[in-house]
Amino acid sequence: MRKPLAALAWAMRILLAKHTVPRREPPFAVDLAQYHADDYEKIIPSLAAVERQLKAVPADAKGMRWIHRSDAVLFYGERRFDVPYDDFVSQVDIGHVGRFYRDSLGVTTEVVLRDDLGRPVHQGVRVVALPQPNYTALMGKEELDVYKLEKxxxxxxxxxxxxxxxHSPNGSARCDDGYMSFARAADGRGTTVAFLACQSFPVPPLMALARMDRWTWFKTVVTESAYRRFCNRMMKNIERCYHGTEFRVGRPCG
Structure with a gap:
């Protein structure tokens, strides 16, 4: 926990000079030996059920959908890229999706199981990213810091x-589950990228103190705006990755 002046300086740096924030190489401190093969699979049925619920909700003009629950937000967004599927997946690695997140500072991956072609099938990932939306840093929101199992x-x-x-070392996420998919478009000429999230994050301390989180309309507007920015930037990062151009936030380590 940063002291008040240090926290304010850090928040202003995020808002005004995000490009100067150093990237991370976060250590991986979770023992993956405690998990079994079934642990990597068990989230699939519940996320498939979430997907069915979300696809029953009308999408907005950008292909995004939300379901707001009292303790979580369910989100689905997709984008079509006019790139042949085989070409797309040869350039964009599905095994490193954490680095495409908006304001991702660092991702560390530990592969547990590979297929016959050497591709990761089960892995653990630690993702560290700037608070979303960025202005919540002024309200005391910490960086996102989560460990995930990935199938x-x-x-x-x-x-x-x-x-x-x-696991979330700093308590920045209660739940940050979901999937990302790269699929051949129905016409066979493009690639559709889809992202589904089932997320629950603590309310920023100052927002909770002001009881702003109890204003349902305000919470909905702010949340959906944040998800739009997050998804749009993530899709842009994926596009830049395909073209081989820099897309990461902050300055390199070292």
Missing amino acids: IEYGPDEQRVWMLTV
């Missing part, structure tokens, strides 16, 4: 990574 599926027409949150 990756590879098919001729789709690749998908399922993500289950197992």
Whole structure:
């Protein structure tokens, strides 16, 4: 926990000079030996059920959908890229989706199981990212810091990574589960990237103190705006990755 002046300086740096924030190489401190093969699979049925619920909700003009619960937000967004699927997956690695997140500062991966082609199937991932939306840093929100178990599926027409949150060192997330998929478009000429999230984050301390989180309309507007920015930037990062251009926030380590 930063002291008040240090926290204010850090928040202003995020808001005004985000490009100067140093990237991270976070150590991986969770013992993956405590998890079994079933642990990587168990999130799939519940996320498949969430997917069905979200797809029953009308999408907005950008293909995004929300379901607001008292203790969580369910989100789905997708974007079509006019790039052939086989070309797309040869350039964009489904095994490193954490680095595409908006304001991702660092991702550390530990592979547990690979397939016959050497591709990761089960892995643990630690992701550290700036608070979302950025202005919540002024309200005392910490960096996102989560460990996830990931199950990756590879098919001729789709690749998908399922993500289950197992630990948050700083308590920044109660739940940050979901999936990302790369799929061959129905017309066979493009690639559809989809992102599903089932997330529950603590309310920033100052927002909770002001009881702003109890204003349902305000919470809905702010939340959906934040998800739009997050998803749009994530899709842009994926596009930049495909083209081989820099997309990460902050300055390099070292």
